[in-house]
Amino acid sequence: MGNHLQRHRLDTVALVFGIIFAVEGLAALAQQSHWMHLRGRTWFGVVVVAVALAGAAAVTAAAIRGRDVSTTAPAPPRATQID
Amino acid sequence: MTNTMTDGPGNGAGGGPAWTGPPNPLEGLRRSSDDRWLTGVAGGVARHFDIAPWIVRLAGVALAFVGIGVPIYLLAWILLPSDTRPSIATEHGWNRNTVVAVCVLVVVASIALFGIDGVGPSDHPLAWRLLPWLVIGAGIYLLVKYTTDHDQGAPVGPADPTAPAPPVPSPPPSTTSSILVDATSSEEVSTADAGSTDPDAKPTTAQYAPVPPWRPTMTRPVTPAKPPSPPRPRWTPFLTPLTLFALIGLIGAAVLAGGHGWARPGVVTAISLGIIGTALIVSAFIGRARGLIALGILVAVPLLVGIAAGPHWDDWHNRSYDPSTAHQLHRSYDRGIGRTVLDLRHLTLPISHVTRVHIDQVIGQVVIWLPANANTHLTGHVTFGDIEYDQAANEDNGGTSVHTNRTLITGDGTARLNLDLDLGAGQIRIHNESTRSHSATTGGN
Numbered sequence: 238m239g240n241h242l243q244r245h246r247l248d249t250v251a252l253v254f255g256i257i258f259a260v261e262g263l264a265a266l267a268q269q270s271h272w273m274h275l276r277g278r279t280w281f282g283v284v285v286v287a288v289a290l291a292g293a294a295a296v297t298a299a300a301i302r303g304r305d306v307s308t309t310a311p312a313p314p315r316a317t318q319i320d
Numbered sequence: 321m322t323n324t325m326t327d328g329p330g331n332g333a334g335g336g337p338a339w340t341g342p343p344n345p346l347e348g349l350r351r352s353s354d355d356r357w358l359t360g361v362a363g364g365v366a367r368h369f370d371i372a373p374w375i376v377r378l379a380g381v382a383l384a385f386v387g388i389g390v391p392i393y394l395l396a397w398i399l400l401p402s403d404t405r406p407s408i409a410t411e412h413g414w415n416r417n418t419v420v421a422v423c424v425l426v427v428v429a430s431i432a433l434f435g436i437d438g439v440g441p442s443d444h445p446l447a448w449r450l451l452p453w454l455v456i457g458a459g460i461y462l463l464v465k466y467t468t469d470h471d472q473g474a475p476v477g478p479a480d481p482t483a484p485a486p487p488v489p490s491p492p493p494s495t496t497s498s499i500l501v502d503a504t505s506s507e508e509v510s511t512a513d514a515g516s517t518d519p520d521a522k523p524t525t526a527q528y529a530p531v532p533p534w535r536p537t538m539t540r541p542v543t544p545a546k547p548p549s550p551p552r553p554r555w556t557p558f559l560t561p562l563t564l565f566a567l568i569g570l571i572g573a574a575v576l577a578g579g580h581g582w583a584r585p586g587v588v589t590a591i592s593l594g595i596i597g598t599a600l601i602v603s604a605f606i607g608r609a610r611g612l613i614a615l616g617i618l619v620a621v622p623l624l625v626g627i628a629a630g631p632h633w634d635d636w637h638n639r640s641y642d643p644s645t646a647h648q649l650h651r652s653y654d655r656g657i658g659r660t661v662l663d664l665r666h667l668t669l670p671i672s673h674v675t676r677v678h679i680d681q682v683i684g685q686v687v688i689w690l691p692a693n694a695n696t697h698l699t700g701h702v703t704f705g706d707i708e709y710d711q712a713a714n715e716d717n718g719g720t721s722v723h724t725n726r727t728l729i730t731g732d733g734t735a736r737l738n739l740d741l742d743l744g745a746g747q748i749r750i751h752n753e754s755t756r757s758h759s760a761t762t763g764g765n
Binding site for chain 2: 247248249250251252254255256257258259260261262263265266268269270280284298
């Protein structure tokens, strides 16, 4: 699994849309279940928060993935000196 | 012709035996290529059973009105081969499980659309009943598209034994072999060794050959020729079909539950959006499911618009309320889309205090029958539409942002009622059986 994850390239677009949809779906579910009362401007605020969350998560995930790649990549071949 | 499902493992996309055609009882049944109006199903059936095509088409139309004709036609189109091509299921490499799943989905969607006795709400609006078809259509489209793209990079079949053997890559050179580069040896030239006969003679600096600057003897590893990498294993699609099946199951369960409570369209849409979002998040790390982005947008847009319109936008039923006591009268009626009738003619209101009622509806018509004996103060606002009174039939109160503020006295007017109406788009209609007097201001843009 770990090797597979390392080989798989992060799909940032899917991550961004996924977080936006997940946050909006949760907010809408809360609204429909009367846990929250969102109308007009507040609902627009939820959308903005979802987009911000998605962007932050995408940047963070990309940074973590980049660090993982840099630490796990094999070192480049070095010249060998023969005395 | 083999018209049975092959038993070879893993023939179809996603595992399981591949679908190759209808079962034996329907062997030979094909869609007609020359006698076709839409897909040739009726022509093929007529030819197979040797009856006139117009009879089959007429029967198909009749069955479509009943409801069962649509899924039968769809399944025949998907599963039957035509005269010139294999069936859609065969062409796209669907396995048996996929074919069964598609059949189940089509049947569930048909129940949602047309309903059967006791199953499927018959009073749901057409838009709600069409929703499963939209999802299933998107799912079948993605399935066809994905399997097509999937097969393009897949090995077509076993290798042709007569084909020339592929070139065997030469073994890579050993990494231990090295090429000597710049192996400059500095050879000392000594006059003492160069034929001088005087053993005591000391060499002078001028007698030495100039010493080149020291350069190390370097060996540079040679990059071996990479052998051709083995083909990467095909990525088995699981996220998109899994998500679609989850959505279909959710919608089907909601439809069968009658569309009430948790099964309301708003709740189902919100859960669907959450499922799609979760699948996309997973797909960012494992697999690919970008097709779900379009589906998510399709689901998110009406959800956003609906929730922005009001908390009960998904209440699409026509409702009628006929309270007879103040206890039965709600203080607030929040409605989505439809017709709301509040009949207060049989209502007995307390005289001691003012009764307040608020009606909030997104789209539709709000009909109010005033109580027979009350002093009713009515304020109303329609963002897009009109407000009509029985007493002012010729009054034009239509347009945008229409508002009204009236006091209507019926009977002796001892009870006091405050009605506050708020409608997004549509019509507010006020009826009363006997109004003694009214004072009003009504206007709009």
